Amino acid sequence: MNYISNLHKILSKSIFTITAEIGPPKSSDNTIIIEKGKILKDYADAFNITDNQTAVVRMSSLSASKILVDNDIEPIMQITCRDRNRIALQSDILGAAALGVKNILCLTGDHQSFGNHPESKGVFDVDSIQLIQIVKNMRDNGIFQNGEKITSKKPALFIGAATNPFLKCTEFAVDRLEKKINAGTNFVQTQSVFNIDKFNIWMDEIKSRGLDEMIHIIAGVSPLKSKKMANRMKFQIPGVDIPDDLYARMEKSEKPEVEGYKISLELTNMIKKIKGVHGIHYTALFWERIIPELVINSKLTFKDRNIKF
Numbered sequence: 669m670n671y672i673s674n675l676h677k678i679l680s681k682s683i684f685t686i687t688a689e690i691g692p693p694k695s696s697d698n699t700i701i702i703e704k705g706k707i708l709k710d711y712a713d714a715f716n717i718t719d720n721q722t723a724v725v726r727m728s729s730l731s732a733s734k735i736l737v738d739n740d741i742e743p744i745m746q747i748t749c750r751d752r753n754r755i756a757l758q759s760d761i762l763g764a765a766a767l768g769v770k771n772i773l774c775l776t777g778d779h780q781s782f783g784n785h786p787e788s789k790g791v792f793d794v795d796s797i798q799l800i801q802i803v804k805n806m807r808d809n810g811i812f813q814n815g816e817k818i819t820s821k822k823p824a825l826f827i828g829a830a831t832n833p834f835l836k837c838t839e840f841a842v843d844r845l846e847k848k849i850n851a852g853t854n855f856v857q858t859q860s861v862f863n864i865d866k867f868n869i870w871m872d873e874i875k876s877r878g879l880d881e882m883i884h885i886i887a888g889v890s891p892l893k894s895k896k897m898a899n900r901m902k903f904q905i906p907g908v909d910i911p912d913d914l915y916a917r918m919e920k921s922e923k924p925e926v927e928g929y930k931i932s933l934e935l936t937n938m939i940k941k942i943k944g945v946h947g948i949h950y951t952a953l954f955w956e957r958i959i960p961e962l963v964i965n966s967k968l969t970f971k972d973r974n975i976k977f
Contacts, residue, residue: 673770674742675714676826679855679884684940685947686968687744687857687886688712688959690736692727701732705741707956711963714771716857716949719746723783730764737768744828745769748777753793754802754813761803765823773828773857774799796829797844797851803827804852827852832859833870834909842873849883856883857949860890860901862931863909864938871944880944887939890951891958892918892928929958936966 671677678685688708693700701717708715715736719729733743745764747757764772776796780788794802794813802813803825810822829848835841845856861867867887874880892898898918902910914931921927939945948968950959962968 672824672826673714675744675771676854678713679946682946684968685884685886686712686950686963687714687716687947688950688956689716689718689952690732690956691718691721691954692729692732694724694726696727698727698735701727701735702739704956705736705739708959709741711960712950713947714742714744716744716746716773716951719748719775719777720751720783721746721778723750723778723780723785725784730760730767730769733764733769734767742771743769744771744773746773746775747799748775749792749794749796749799750777750780750790753791757794757799758802758806758812761806761823761825762818765821765825770824771826771828772803773830774803774853775830797847800827800829800848800851800853808852826854828855828857829853830859831856832907833861833867834859834863834907838866838870838873841870842877842879845874845883846877846879849879853883855886855946857886858888859907860888860951861935861939862914863911864935865911866909867939868942871942875944884946885944886947886949887942887945888949888951889932889935889939889962890953891932891955891962893925893953893955893958894928895919895921895924897953898924898928929961932958932962933965936962936968940966940968 690704717729717732720726729745733745736743774796780790805811806823807825810818831845895918898915901908902915917927918924952959
């Protein structure tokens with residue numbers, strides 16, 4: 669089999685996969701990306717490069733992804749519909765493939781009103797489902813969105829998407845994921861999992877439709893570093909579901925960093941036992957150094973990663 673990327677190969681070989689997030693800086697300092705990559709390089713299979721996450725201006729995901737490629741680290745380049753029309757999206761897709769990017773994560777994007785330029789105009793020419801279809805047609809059929817043929821080399825990209833298992837209506841959440849699968853998604857990363865019970869309900873619906881056989885599901889885990897972070901994620905971040913008992917543990921702890929680590933390790937060990945889950949995506953939010961400890965202590969090191977889905 670010809671694999672598009674290392675991530676594609678590992679998922680295809682039924683090896684429990686690890687991905688991790690690297691947030692570009694609010695500057696042109698490439699050393700920040702390089703240093704984060706060095707910390708995490710031996711503890712994940714591929715690394716998400718965010719695209720102006722929360723609508724805050726940062727180094728472009730395309731540039732940051734190229735920095736990782738140049739340092740022999742495999743990026744997953746996030747691309748959002750918020751800031752680009754279909755012309756710019758397809759242009760960046762071609763550019764990313766030409767620069768050695770092999771994985772792409774298609775997102776609609778956080779609304780600009782949440783960011784540091786709330787007066788800016790969002791584009792939203794297409795949404796994430798349409799973008800997935802555009803990338804698939806460029807890759808598989810060699811055509812642009814308007815039906816025009818790509819003149820020579822097609823972009824070889826492993827296509828990813830995001831999903832939120834914690835919407836009020838589980839069936840609606842799964843319906844939307846199914847649309848992304850039908851559009852051409854190869855793998856999906858979930859919203860951060862704190863509520864295992866709700867996540868299991870979502871996974872039961874996924875399995876009842878056979879969708880776990882059609883796509884690689886990578887569950888999100890976000891280590892809580894402080895009481896402030898726990899409070900913000902529980903009460904201010906849409907789509908995050910932190911159960912009251914976990915929140916209370918953080919609030920009562922005299923060492924919230926330690927407690928947050930323990931919670932993440934417990935969640936990791938529970939998630940990796942859930943049938944149909946193919947990997948874990950760590951989003952450490954400026955706490956990247958904790959990821960190697962989580963990977964090692966949950967027996968997910970490269971040497972020991974032999975879990976089969």
